[in-house]
Amino acid sequence: MKYSFFISLLAFPFLTGFASCEKDQPATSNSNSSNNENTIPMGGKIRIKVGAGTFTATLLNNETANKFRAMLPLTLKMSELNGNEKYFDLTASLPGNASNPGTIQSGDLMLYGANTLVLFYKTFPTSYSYSKIGRIDDATGLGQALGSNSVTITFEVQ
Secondary structure, three states, rough: HHHHHHHHHHHHHHHHHOOOOOOOOOOOOOOOOOOOOOOOOEEEEEEEOOOOOOEEEEEOOOOOHHHHHOOOOOOEEEEEOOEEEEEEEOOOOOOOOOOOOOOOOOEEEEOOOOOEEEEEEOOOOOOOOEEEEEOOOOOHHHHHHHOOOEEEEEEEEO
16 A cells, blocks of 8 residues: 555656646737647747837747748848738748638738748738738737838847
8 A cells, every 4th residue: 555655656746747748738828819739939039120119029839930030130121911911922931830810910920821921910800821920919009110011120039
């Protein structure tokens, strides 16, 4: 009896350690997505500079975000599209895992196809599929900073 109790006592921390190491658990509770595949915001923080404005974004911990981060710093002249997004066709393709988010949120940073970087500044429903890269932590004033024309944006590791 003492022996089995001792074994159980030693095994408990080991077994509970496995239970708490699920891959797809969010590190914070600010995720708006029901798809946990890309909601681990451990890819680090980046700065997004637009004119005099600076925004902080959290990258996800996925292959797309990690490859994007490895490209930084980048200064891109991003084009306007649909009154809700800025986009830029990167020279290199990034790995993707596209899915339809249902709703785009202001501040979402995503990849369309294999090489089109998209920064959204309005919230709207979508039928398109994107690979998630990250999102701006506080998108207040983002639309105003980006304006309605092409704009130069700098992405850099914080």
